[in-house]
Amino acid sequence: MQTRGTRYRIQAVAEMTGVPAPTLRAWERRYGVPSPERTASSYRLYSETDIRIIRKLRELCDNGMSPAEAAKIVQRVAAPEPAPSGALDPYEATRDAILSAVKRFRTEELERAMQRAMLLGSGHTIYTNVLGPVMKSIGDLWHAGELSVAQEHMTTELLGRTARDILRLLQPTPPEGQAVLACFADEQHAFPLFGVAFQTTQWRINPVILGACTPPAAIRHAVEELHPIFVGLSATVEIQPHRARELIEAYADACGDTRWIIGGAAVEPLRELVERCGGRVGGLSELKSLVTEARRARL
Ligand code: B12
Structure with a gap:
């Protein structure tokens, strides 16, 4: 029935x-x-x-x-049908639909499930409840050898495109400043940057995402051109101490007077060094206080 x-x-x-x-x-x-x-x-x-x-x-x-x-x-x-799953929670149903399409390599089904995800709330809600958890599951399945590189690439590309589409729709008009978001020079896990970007749009700040493996010279150029409110750097994979020192000193120099913060799974061991170089370490709540301070300083 x-x-x-x-x-x-x-x-x-x-x-x-x-x-x-x-x-x-x-x-x-x-x-x-x-x-x-x-x-x-x-x-x-x-x-x-x-x-x-x-x-x-x-x-x-x-x-x-x-x-x-x-x-x-x-x-x-707008999708006429609910997600093809018995789950009652719309986020869970959409996650199930995306993962099921990926496992069976059904590209059109995957596109439709992603489009449905876009109706599930604010950008931040969609990222937290659907895109972020799906990315984790896809990566875990790939790390466990249960998905091929082709399946992982297809999904990473589509998740990234969906996140970019939502971000484009959420652009604050007019923005009250810009933020530069990028991964550490050797870091390929770019997806966490979208989580930070969704948060910054809620503060009416336009995120400029430079993406994976961004060297200090690229940060310097972006800072000179865009005069951002802050620079956010993301590090997921552990960094060797000598490499960390070299990079952090170079990022500090590239940011100059602009406030900068480093977040992500690999940052805690870098705290002392970063703080000594004038940067901050932390997650979204630390970022919030940095933005408040930066805005006060600009008044
Ligand atoms: C997806 C994924 C991938 C994807 C990445 C796709 C992409 N474009 O991002 C692919 C498949 C390509 C990949 C590749 C690799 N991966 Co991988 N991957 C993952 C996985 C499953 C999820 C990562 C993710 O996207 N999380 C989603 C976000 C939401 O998580 P998040 O970090 O919590 O981000 C939030 C906060 O940290 C914070 N935040 C993050 N950055 C910032 C920055 C600022 C400024 C602020 C304020 C906050 C902030 O806000 C975010 C949003 O809320 C993890 C395992 C896991 N389950 O977490 C492994 C994992 C991170 N990968 C790992 C590894 C080893 C690799 C590889 C080196 C494997 C290999 N041998 O080739 C490669 C290459 C990576 C490299 N050199 O950079 C290891 C890292 C181990 C370590 N500690 O060093 C993990 C932990 C898996 C494992 N258990 O071994 N991976």
Whole structure:
């Protein structure tokens, strides 16, 4: 038997999403989204998918996009069917759908699952609940020899593209400054940078991602051209002490007066050296206090 799922009246949806009922009717009239079912007496009945679409529309509009443009985007990514899994949690269902498509090497299915992921909340929520955990599972399966290099590359590429698409939609307009985000010179794990990038957009800072293996000279050039609020460097794989010293001194020099911070799984052993060179070490909460300080200093 097919379950129809819960349906909601317009006032309930307005309360749940924070979008007033007249705006919901106007979006439907002008752009055709969402398109709720109607009762025999013509009352609108919204599904869970309609509600996700409304939340996404609202988020895109809050980030400065016109309703017409936002409507086109949600129409492109709206999926008529829930994720092909018995899971009730939408994040878990989407993770399952992505991993199942990767294991069977189904590229179109993978694209569709990624597009569904884009409807599941703010960029930060999507990264924390879907993209980040999926990346970890894919890497673990690859490290365990259960996925081929081809499968890992295909997924890494698509996850990166999805993360970039979401980031592009979330660009603060106008931004209150820029941030330069990059991996240590020998570091290929670039995916954690997206997590930092999603966080910075929430502070209305535009993240410029330089990606994997970024040498100090590239940081220097970016700092000179972009005058960022901060530089964020990521290190996942352990760094040998002599190499760490050479790099950290060079990064400190490249950043000059710009605040810089190093985060990621491999940073704790570098703390003393980094702090001695004027940088910071830590995760997203440390970054938050750095941004607050940098903004105060700019006033
Ligand atoms: C995915 C993955 C890969 C992918 C990377 C794809 C990509 N483009 O990023 C691929 C398959 C290519 C890969 C390759 C390798 N990997 Co790998 N990989 C992983 C895996 C599974 C997940 C890493 C990840 O993306 N995490 C996702 C993010 C969300 O995690 P995160 O680090 O927690 O990031 C958050 C915070 O740390 C913080 N943060 C991070 N950076 C920054 C920066 C700033 C400024 C701030 C404020 C915060 C911050 O915010 C982030 C977002 O919330 C891990 C194991 C695991 N389960 O974690 C192994 C792992 C990291 N890999 C490992 C290794 C050894 C390798 C290889 C060397 C293997 C090989 N022999 O070839 C290679 C090459 C790596 C290299 N030289 O750089 C080891 C590292 C061991 C070590 N401690 O040195 C691990 C731990 C696996 C293991 N158990 O052995 N890997």
